[in-house]
Amino acid sequence: MIERLAIFGATGDLTGRYLLPGLAALRAAGQLGDGFRLTGAGREDWDGDEFRRWATAQLDRHAEEFPVSARQAVVSSSDYLQADVTDPAAVAAVVAGDEPVAAYLALPPAVFPAAVTALHEAHLPPGSRIVLEKPFGEDLDSAIELNRLLADLVPEQAVFRVDHFLAMTTVQNVLGTRLANRMLEPVWNATHIAEIDIVWEESLALEGRASYYDGTGALKDMLQNHLLQLLCLVAMEPPISLGERDLRDRKLDVLRSVRPLTDADIVRRTRRARYTSGRIGDRDVPAYTGETGVDTARRTETFAEVELELDNWRWPGTVFRLRTGKALRRDRKEVAVHFRHVPHLPLGHSGETVPNVLRFGLDPENLTLDLTGIGAHAHTFVPLTLTARIDPPGLPAYGRLLRDVLDGNAALSIRGDEAEEAWRVLSPVLSAWSKDVVPLEEYPAGSVGPGPRQREGPG
Template sequence: MAISDFDLVFFGGSGDLAMRKLLPAMYARDVAHDLPASARIICVGREDLSQEAFLHMIETNSKPHIKENVDEGAWRDFLARITWVQLDAGNPASYGALADALRPDTGMSRSTDTGLTRVYYLATPPALFARICDNLAKAGLVTPASRVVLEKPLGRDLESAKQINADVGRVFAESQIYRIDHYLGKETVQNLLALRFGNILFEPLWRREWISDVQITIAEKLGVGNRLGYYDTSGALRDMLQNHLLQLLCIVAMEPPASISPDAVRDAKLQVLRSLKRFTPTTLSQNIVRGQYRAGYIDGQQVPGYREEPNAPQHSKTETFVAMKAEIDTWRWAGVPFYLRTGKRMADRLAEIVVRFKQIPHSIFNQPTSSFQPNSLVIRLQPDEGLSMNLMAKTPGDSMRLKQAELELDFREQFKSPRMEAYERLLLDVLRGQLTLFMRGDELEAAWEWVEPILDHWEQDDTTPAPYSSGTWGPAAASALIGRDGLQWREEALPED
């Protein structure tokens, strides 16, 4: 689908996200000839920078994050699209400079102001969302063709999420609001939709009668780094589980939507969120583990514990790890545990979904049933995107001995086509007006409604998160959590060579 002419405005245009992800993504799409010749990118921020100084900043801070070799001619053409505007987001008077920058260049053939696609990407703290939207409206910069993209965190609880929805909703209609979750832009997540709803093979098996459990893991080797100021008031539950992991759970568990249209898909995801079994104080204590990393080793290098990070509170109770057992009260999933896990300073950088099927009922071979590894489907999101199916197969030789084997689908090898990063795909969807991979307001509120009792319980709980050494897979209690059901996390269950 072709992209019509646009102006893309990055609030927080000199910030880390813009430099590392957003501008490299737009350069990649420019090189791929996805952008109209007259499309413009306006970066705004508080810094008093000249146009030349800002372009030098991009050269220094953004260009190194482009993965492919940079064509210098294409790079100069890309930089020619970019304009820097100094702007105080909270000051209505500042928006005159943005209005001036958005006026068409003399001689440029463009759509009228009311018909031109104008996207405002708010890569700012959420406390600025309301003021930016209100000031854009006061400056006459919002039209029916305008769109706004909201970066996380989208609130820190249900009340603040509702307030964000209300504040932005005063200016933009729901159909103009793009709440972004970059995990939904990953190729593998969309291939999960293709796997489920483009093949007849899995649908009869995608239910409680055949699936033992589902595991969703997002693990990072990195610590909090320079995000401690944000992270210590957020923690792993708000930062990762409430959004990324719950969105992945919804795609695994949702009923087949009537179509791939935005509201059909988002209605199906919303139904999953509303069907998640609510925690009581008792089940919460039994089914959720929170941890905090201590000093240890990552790739052979010693790293400090969370409380030894620069400026970290010495008695911080902020969780850097969460593992939980969730259940969905529907006919399809009743009784199937969903294990969600995320953490920092873990043994590997990994994001994957594991759908594990039930054990065979009886072995006809000279092996006990317990020696058979259950079949499993593994959807890898990072570091290498792909799918694998684990099956039992006969080993070579004259004995009928079975061992686990793996059927592998590597997207890069299979399709031999250039890969798009998540932000590339999602930015293209915004520019094309495709809302399917973006959260709707009621989805956001439903996710917070389910998570909030956990936060409330932790606020009143005097216990500290369980410690775990950096470079491990988290607290021992996380293994015990899944072990009580006679199961193991995938890395613990892998057969030894």
């Protein structure tokens, strides 16, 4: 287990909101020893005491569920160096030492190439690891180049292209529910499943993130990485094991089987939109274009939807609908598996019948099944919903992610070829949208999204 973690971009929201609480969770669970050391690096002209005061405040705010002793242990193990991540000498000072270090790049994707180059010139200690947050690159070409830079720095097994979605309990339950239940796996195919919705809709608006979000947009921020990863787990063939190679190979198979989208497909099967002013709950929300830091010329979308099909034996004709949006009426974060209607119902029945829908709730975490049952009167059908409670995870998603990084378990990180294949899937969409082949629609903040549109879907 590596006992040194260096976070570049250590004074940002990711560190304060997620990485420091993740470390506190590990410490509280007894999975972070007294020998652990954290070095924060950032642009702020701070010393170690100032960073520790800031870290204490962040942990008090975002990790209050963990014991004070665990939070204090994380703070006392930390130090800080002001560093320009593009300066090899400054980076070398952060990672200096004989023991291996996990270098966590909590940085904007545009900075990754320069930071990786600086790490190369800084001469990382043998056995070190590199951690990169999503999205990996800004397009296919930049992902390929970044992979080349990383290959010159450390072995592929030492590169962690992390996606905290893969560490969420319910996300892992998608795979577990499929593979560990005899009644599900035989019907987990196009013969029985008509479509699968993979949805991450938020009532949260921009909330001061224009500096990042306006240059990225919904398609790159959520759909290209997070939701495609969920697609892989939902659609993959059963792996021989849950080890690094087997799991990643099967995920790559899914991405390679995605049917390429033509311009005609993109017009019919994708949507993009952004929110106008509106009201969400008890708060007024300004239009996206009125948010501070937004460049209206970019025409950045806050809502994205893409329908995909897979060309393989298991899924011919099943529609996979990936959708994400901000400033919507309610939060909806789930994988919804829509089974086909039964082929025949007995004559003389009455009442409402519904197709079975298995829903994996991602946030909050739950599992529900919509089905049809018998009502109070014979021959009368009524809709029923079964709900399963999922016990809270022992570690938060970032706690599990950090544990895997420090332990060297790369099974839930994204391999280089998989990262490139994900960009290949959506590159035609990005290109078409940049040419306004698909109109940029609008929807009021607090609504359910852009209005209905006649959609010609596959059979």
